[in-house]
């Protein structure tokens with residue numbers, strides 16, 4: 001200890017220019033970074049995608065003046081800088097943004113602690129006389145989200161099954177980013193998870209895709225994959241909401257929340273691929 005203090009005193013007398021690069025003097029102490037442990041990983045483990053429900057202006061207002069936030073906001077038609085599309089960063093990646101709320105994925109809760117959140121400007125849906133209508137994303141914003149997501153995933157080595165929507169981690173409260181978000185096209189470019197068609201075919205085992213099935217297998221498969229879902233063997237309301245969230249992500253052609261053979265096959269194929 002005394003030798004170290006002496007060392008610091010000598011350093012100070014000698015001036016900062018002689019301080020080794022691995023030693024930095026703080027307020028009343030110093031830090032030595034000579035030894036680095038390999039036993040570490042990124043705090044960020046998840047990427048969560050959202051839609052905002054508002055237009056550009058109101059989205060920015062809600063995420064900067066309200067009680068929620070996200071690391072990034074992507075406008076409906078992103079502005080450009082030297083022909084490059086621009087995303088707004090509202091919160092530094094090293095900080096917690098408040099985008100996930102009460103949430104769970106696998107055995108991890110409070111996803112704000114461990115995720116990056118991207119909010120995409122989109123009005124969500126309206127319920128009309130012919131049913132629910134979802135608003136499409138623009139090609140320009142999807143192109144930007146793709147680049148941004150790929151960059152985040154690469155920097156934190158986020159696993160495909162941990163690239164998720166808000167509705168995946170809060171299925172009883174949220175529907176974003178909705179069934180029109182192109183998860184399959186993103187997965188085909190290395191962003192997020194998607195089942196292999198051959199595995200889905202195998203698990204379908206010749207059954208008609210729309211045939212309703214017993215819910216127990218779907219409940220077990222979705223829980224293994226990451227969803228918080230009851231294990232009741234019953235199609236209770238909570239189970240139905242979670243299945244609906246799963247369908248919005250992985251089988252958007254039908255999002256009734258009814259467990260059918262295709263939903264079961266897709267769920268089993270995902271488990272086989274990502275949790276063998």
Ligand SMILES: [Zn+2]
Nearest residue numbers: 050051166176
């Ligand atoms: Zn959201």
